[in-house]
Amino acid sequence: MTDLAPSRKEREYKRRREEILGAALSVFAERGYYGTTMAQISQQSEYPLGTIYKYFTGKEQIFHDMVMDRGIRLGRLIAEAASRKELSPKERAYACLMANAQFLRNNQAFVRVYISLRSSVDMILAPDLNADINRMHDRMVAVYTEIFQEGVDKGEFRPYPAEDLSSLFYGVIFSAIWPWVSGSRETYDIESWLNRSFELLTKGFCVSE
Amino acid sequence: MTDLAPSRKEREYKRRREEILGAALSVFAERGYYGTTMAQISQQSEYPLGTIYKYFTGKEQIFHDMVMDRGIRLGRLIAEAASRKELSPKERAYACLMANAQFLRNNQAFVRVYISLRSSVDMILAPDLNADINRMHDRMVAVYTEIFQEGVDKGEFRPYPAEDLSSLFYGVIFSAIWPWVSGSRETYDIESWLNRSFELLTKGFCVSE
Amino acid sequence: MTDLAPSRKEREYKRRREEILGAALSVFAERGYYGTTMAQISQQSEYPLGTIYKYFTGKEQIFHDMVMDRGIRLGRLIAEAASRKELSPKERAYACLMANAQFLRNNQAFVRVYISLRSSVDMILAPDLNADINRMHDRMVAVYTEIFQEGVDKGEFRPYPAEDLSSLFYGVIFSAIWPWVSGSRETYDIESWLNRSFELLTKGFCVSE
Amino acid sequence: MTDLAPSRKEREYKRRREEILGAALSVFAERGYYGTTMAQISQQSEYPLGTIYKYFTGKEQIFHDMVMDRGIRLGRLIAEAASRKELSPKERAYACLMANAQFLRNNQAFVRVYISLRSSVDMILAPDLNADINRMHDRMVAVYTEIFQEGVDKGEFRPYPAEDLSSLFYGVIFSAIWPWVSGSRETYDIESWLNRSFELLTKGFCVSE
DNA sequence: AATGAATGAGAGTTCATTCAT
DNA sequence: AATGAATGAACTCTCATTCAT
Numbered sequence A, B, C, D: 001m002t003d004l005a006p007s008r009k010e011r012e013y014k015r016r017r018e019e020i021l022g023a024a025l026s027v028f029a030e031r032g033y034y035g036t037t038m039a040q041i042s043q044q045s046e047y048p049l050g051t052i053y054k055y056f057t058g059k060e061q062i063f064h065d066m067v068m069d070r071g072i073r074l075g076r077l078i079a080e081a082a083s084r085k086e087l088s089p090k091e092r093a094y095a096c097l098m099a100n101a102q103f104l105r106n107n108q109a110f111v112r113v114y115i116s117l118r119s120s121v122d123m124i125l126a127p128d129l130n131a132d133i134n135r136m137h138d139r140m141v142a143v144y145t146e147i148f149q150e151g152v153d154k155g156e157f158r159p160y161p162a163e164d165l166s167s168l169f170y171g172v173i174f175s176a177i178w179p180w181v182s183g184s185r186e187t188y189d190i191e192s193w194l195n196r197s198f199e200l201l202t203k204g205f206c207v208s209e
Numbered sequence E: 001a002a003t004g005a006a007t008g009a010g011a012g013t014t015c016a017t018t019c020a021t
Numbered sequence F: 001a002a003t004g005a006a007t008g009a010a011c012t013c014t015c016a017t018t019c020a021t
Helices: A002-035 A038-045 A049-055 A059-082 A089-106 A108-118 A127-153 A162-181 A190-203 B005-035 B038-045 B049-055 B059-082 B089-106 B108-118 B127-153 B162-181 B190-203 C005-035 C038-045 C049-055 C059-082 C089-106 C108-118 C127-153 C162-181 C190-203 D002-035 D038-045 D049-055 D059-082 D089-106 D108-118 D127-153 D162-181 D190-203
Strands: none
Touching: A002 A038, A002 A049, A002 A059, A002 A108, A038 A049, A038 A059, A059 A089, A059 A108, A059 A127, A089 A108, A089 A127, A089 A162, A089 A190, A108 A162, A127 A162, A162 A190, A162 B162, A162 B190, A190 B162, B005 B038, B005 B049, B005 B059, B005 B108, B038 B049, B059 B089, B059 B108, B059 B127, B089 B108, B089 B127, B089 B162, B089 B190, B108 B162, B127 B162, B162 B190, C005 C038, C005 C049, C005 C059, C005 C108, C038 C049, C059 C089, C059 C108, C059 C127, C089 C108, C089 C127, C089 C162, C089 C190, C108 C162, C127 C162, C162 C190, C162 D162, C162 D190, C190 D162, D002 D038, D002 D049, D002 D059, D002 D108, D038 D049, D038 D059, D059 D089, D059 D108, D059 D127, D089 D108, D089 D127, D089 D162, D089 D190, D108 D162, D127 D162, D162 D190
């Protein structure tokens, strides 16, 4: 019982931290990094400004932590799908795609912000924070590369460099996200879209071959 | 003689405008939209701050005009490639890709900025300026869609919605640009990358199928 | 027994109070008044923030009390030296100087802070707290004035206003402290310096006269 | 005539810069460095905040520049007095003291701020700015040291290290400034005070010796 | 007409003090 | 009684835009 006492506080701390991150995400998604002010995060989260600075060292940190938090969740989902050794490489690639789809559907706001960050030319974050996120990103891509490498080795995929295959694959996922990011189509069925894209990607555009 | 005088002035005006846009692009590409100050554009272009405001209503307008200017050039190249009616749909899609590749190689800075803008969640621009750019973008995608529609109709491409095919195609282009945007690989042969990607996309990833 | 209980508490209270003051001094000496935060004092003293506010009304009070505490100790040493009636005025002035030297050597940190305070133009403290410290300072100078007055009366010192003599004397002490305050010479033998200064001050710079 | 045109602008710039420095000095003298806000300097100088940042990079720079500006003037006065080679060392030391006195009387506010800075324990300024001021200070002390060295060499002063003599001398000047710094005596005749102090310092406190 | 110095609203961040636990 | 998380006013500094010259 007593050993749970510190845990209560800890849980409280974590809960508040996540509440702030959630509020921050919603503001970032709506206004972008530069369009978001600390005052807005404070207002959205209903935590006073000073309190927010108790949980994070600044705006950069909030952004970084929010991205890492969501990114790690996504990474877990993908890693999980990729580790189902009973499946063939192709099936695993598909499973990853579906894991992605599920996450994307449930974290639309985050995806918008993440893509915005990844493709931004602005040096939004301090180098070390940026490096953190890049590492996470690379780890995610590496999962795909591994799958494709195995597929190539087994003769299931065409003999291209695995990095190229995974890059292309990643591009497809990206193009699926695009409608959200650009705001052109607020709601559309990402799962069926990725489904079709996957089929196309495996069989190819052209009929004859 | 007299009727040429205004033309000279006009040309002079246009030249200066483009000089400013070129300077702005180089600063935007290096610093991002928010990292760029009007003073920097003034310095880079060697035009006084006040003068710049004679040519553009503000920072937003400069960004908008610069993007439109480059975008229209790219659109022309693609439209040109797409209009070579002597080629098959597949060949035309390939020609468009190569037109893209050429432009991308020669306008690396713009591409970085463009992608940054396109995928940015930030409300960088006023709605009407943004709509302008979106229209241009849609026109570009429409060219691809048209090609794919024809390919599907002719039975050359698999019977998927043409929009899906062009979206996917666009995703591939995107994945080719990525290394520049993310700064991971400063120099690499984009043409051969797109070449291989095209082959993959037409034949598909998988061997047997 | 019972009458000692409150005394124990009292002693405990005093001990803690002094522990906080000591910690505060070390932080003030390193960081200056404005550079010091209450959190740092809390950390250095290992007393919780809330507890510190039980002992002092605020940052100002801590500073004031710390200065007074050390100042009173110095005042006692000087008064003691000054009260050795068996000595001549000159010898007593010398004794005071040496008492000063000893204290200065053992309370370098305090001296830095004190000088900083005394010569600061900043309205660090509320008027009443400042007045307190000024009174203490004046009392210290008064001891010197008394000695010099007696020396003048006895014909041992030149017939100048005693206040002038003690001011000058004080200036010399100050110039001895300077190297510490300004940080130019971390370690040097203050006693021998004051020794020579005293000799110079009594005999004068010039040879012939 | 035309070559004076840029000079007009330059003079205007300089005039404004000095106006700001003057306003800053008066606020610093009253409130101290930390007690002074940029808004107050803006208000006192009647220049808008943004304008002040056109002339100075920040609060630190203003302080540094103001101190350097006044300090250099003082340095010039002292150097001038010290360079009167027709005078004996003692006479030159006296001349320096009087130069000091004159400056001090006319720049009471600066002196308060300067002493406050010199004896402050706070790291008010960035290291390089601080070093600048320290160098200036050292140059000033060096002038005295030179005089005393010559006096010792000529047998006019007692054979003590010249640095000690100038330190002591400096202490005397300090003790003269004290009443202003501590605010104890707003108005008093600093010249006659330094006069008497000088006499005392040359002859010594004691009668017989 | 051409300029660039002047402007000031608004940004991120700190920290002495309080008070619910 | 003892604590330290919570608070928000106040700070320094930036920069798109204007307008007197």
